[in-house]
Amino acid sequence: MTKPFKRILFTGAAGGLGRRLRPHLGQFADVVRLADLVPIADAQPHEEIVQCDLADRDAVMAMCEGVDAILHFGGVSTEVEFAPIMQANILGMANLYEAVHKRGIRRVIFASSNHTMGMYKTTDVVDAAMPPRADGYYGLSKVFGESLSRYYWDRFGIETVCIRIGYCFPEASNHRQLATWLSLDDMVELLRRSLLTPRVGHTITFGISDNDGKWWDDRHARFLAYRPKDSSRQFTDAVLASGVDKSDDMNDITLKFQGGVFLTHGPKYKP
Template identity: 40%
Template sequence: MKKIVLTGAAGALGTVLREPLSRSADELVSTDIAAQPESLLPNETWVQADLAKFDEIEPLMKGAEMVVHFGAVVDEKPFPELLGPNYVGAYNVWEAASQHGLRRVVYASSVHAVGLWENNADVDVTAHHRPDTFYGLAKCFAEDMGRMYWEKRGLEAVCLRIFSCTPEPQNARALGTWLSYGDLTQLVTRAVETPTTGFAVAFGVSNNDRSPIKDHGAHFLGYRPRDNAEDWAETLLAKAQPDPTDLAQMRLGGPFASVALGESGMAGIRALSGGDEEE
């Protein structure tokens, strides 16, 4: 490809994706509200921009074939704090991509679009939305918008419902929900390189023995996850404190399923894990 745009490029997952995406195009335009890092890749350009401002996002799409949209506030917040970056920002990306004739949006959706489904429900990509937070609701909004832009304007979209993406699984929940950085890279790369996709939803999980989903829905992309959280099972299960009355342990969304609307879900994940986690 001639050009790919990556939003959220300064985030934990955006940082992981910059190098592999740079190999998929002649030019990678990385953008974030954060300032440019100290070093860039040889074919990478950095643009500091606010997702909530259409006039800052629209020019980035000129000449691009795809946008990999990972920019967002990655936590539950009061609705007004998410409205700009997560809701309006998603619209701005899709509308700008449509105006400039891009082929596809690859979107970082989340398990939290279906976070109130039970762990034992054998959820697959056909399950209806059950968001656990305003954050999850933003993912539902963007997925539905992606389908609409495909059906009304022919702009393809692959919405990747990412679970617990960290270098290693951090807690007992992650024995099912972990997505390794290697598998994340493979999933996004396949979503970019597959010739045609139409509109699609796929779950971002590794090859975990305890995966709570029936089918990750990404086979048509050629995604074959390689890593398995079971390698950490003995250590993580020894730390577990089972409680069947705790929604955080019984629902796909984990701690996001148990917090009050507008309150941080990441705080619960950090307390459970002892570290950071992206979902």
């Protein structure tokens, strides 16, 4: 069977989500090049392994050679101090897109984050046309990535789908996770639609399953024809029975803002 691409690059392949996605990527390309800062073991016949520091411009240029499309999931994925985020998520993103431009790669799928919008309230419904309101350095780095990819679309015609990924773990265990949950199967389907839709330009979409009480309106990415098949409804009874998030105190910043516990990291929130 002919596959859509000859070779795709998947950065962040050794990360938590990267390890879960890895077995599903062979459907998209004859060769899947796996990259990460740390070593990756057990290459399959259709896989290539590259160890790369995203802050190393020359290494990134070499990593991107011969690639048709990129799934960029690499970088720091939690709220930590600024320096490592700057190296991996900001300088690393600039290095990646310069390599994309010079190598003639035409499409990138960028793992952005819901934390680009984390300072919106949990009573708000957010769409991609609304201004970003990051909840920390990590979210700010993803805002930078979205803006940088927009620049490369406007200047050079490089297409990017930025996926603001929700809570992509096997189960939801609190109310925030019920609202933002994304199943692995739905994540793979969203990658498929992002890679194979003929024209995407620069698109921001929200990575979420068919949950009740969603905070995110994906109207601006409907043309991707992403149809989630899963829902967090399967976890609702267990969450309610657990009594978690029982408080309705909206002075609790983890309940008041969409960023949740990320607001307890880094500089103290001041209303």
